[in-house]
Amino acid sequence: xxxxxxxxxxxxxxxxxxxxxxxxxxxxxxxxxxxxxxxxxxxxxxxxxxxxxxxxxxxxxxxxxxxxxxxxxxxxxxxxxxxxxxxxxxxxxxxxxxxxxxxxxxxxxxxxxxxxxxxxxxxxxxxxxxxxxxxxxxxxxxxxxxxxxxxxxxxxxxxxxxxxxxxxxxxxxxxxxxxxxxxxxxxxxxxxxxxxxxxxxxxxxxxxxxxxxxxxxxxxxxxxxxxxxxxxxxxxxxxxxxxxxxxxxxxxxxxxxxxxxxxxxxxxxxxxxxxxxxxxxxxxxxxx
Numbered sequence: 001x002x003x004x005x006x007x008x009x010x011x012x013x014x015x016x017x018x019x020x021x022x023x024x025x026x027x028x029x030x031x032x033x034x035x036x037x038x039x040x041x042x043x044x045x046x047x048x049x050x051x052x053x054x055x056x057x058x059x060x061x062x063x064x065x066x067x068x069x070x071x072x073x074x075x076x077x078x079x080x081x082x083x084x085x086x087x088x089x090x091x092x093x094x095x096x097x098x099x100x101x102x103x104x105x106x107x108x109x110x111x112x113x114x115x116x117x118x119x120x121x122x123x124x125x126x127x128x129x130x131x132x133x134x135x136x137x138x139x140x141x142x143x144x145x146x147x148x149x150x151x152x153x154x155x156x157x158x159x160x161x162x163x164x165x166x167x168x169x170x171x172x173x174x175x176x177x178x179x180x181x182x183x184x185x186x187x188x189x190x191x192x193x194x195x196x197x198x199x200x201x202x203x204x205x206x207x208x209x210x211x212x213x214x215x216x217x218x219x220x221x222x223x224x225x226x227x228x229x230x231x232x233x234x235x236x237x238x239x240x241x242x243x244x245x246x247x248x249x250x251x252x253x254x255x256x257x258x259x260x261x262x263x264x265x266x267x268x269x270x271x272x273x274x275x276x277x278x279x280x281x282x283x284x285x286x287x288x
Contacts, residue, residue: 133159198254
């Protein structure tokens, strides 16, 4: 199952301080990683004057960056003053091993180009006791981030440049902070992924399970999940943008029927929706 999630630019707007906003992004990043979300799109919420896309981008990009590269990638920034309190992701792209003899025979890492050694030979920091050398005819730029396959040969390492899509296991999610409206995000994914809007005014999930799973299979189990803002639901956002939500998406579903609170926060909705979807996918996959 390949999951993409669309979240609003007002994602952390109800948090009262930078500390709270930082912790909220950290928790959301953990939830997205737990359920192996592959892509997150931040859309422009046109129902609010507040726009925190800059802060959201900084915080997400910081927590997604491997811990061994952060000091080299991110300069001192007052917006990042509380990032040390964010929970570690502990995803496979954030390995903790520092010594060459501690890593497996074959591993994958993100690296940072820090220099050049002769023609077509580049020095790359991958968080180990010493940098690795990568051979590449096409020029790599100093400060460029690359994905590598590392092959350990005794005390030496052969490093090969690869694409992220070629890594054989989950390697974290990508974040795209955009200028797109909700409608434009939907249009960009139309006919490519099953599009599911989440709303307490949607059909209750148990009523649509069979249809949802059948339609999801027709999209090769690729799903885009849409979430509203802390202040306005998806129907309200769609109304402001001038379109009918139900006509543009495949399903509008209530994943938390008879909720006990007046509102459900975005991080709570993410936990609920992703857990239910993960469960249903596992059940129906095993059932054939």
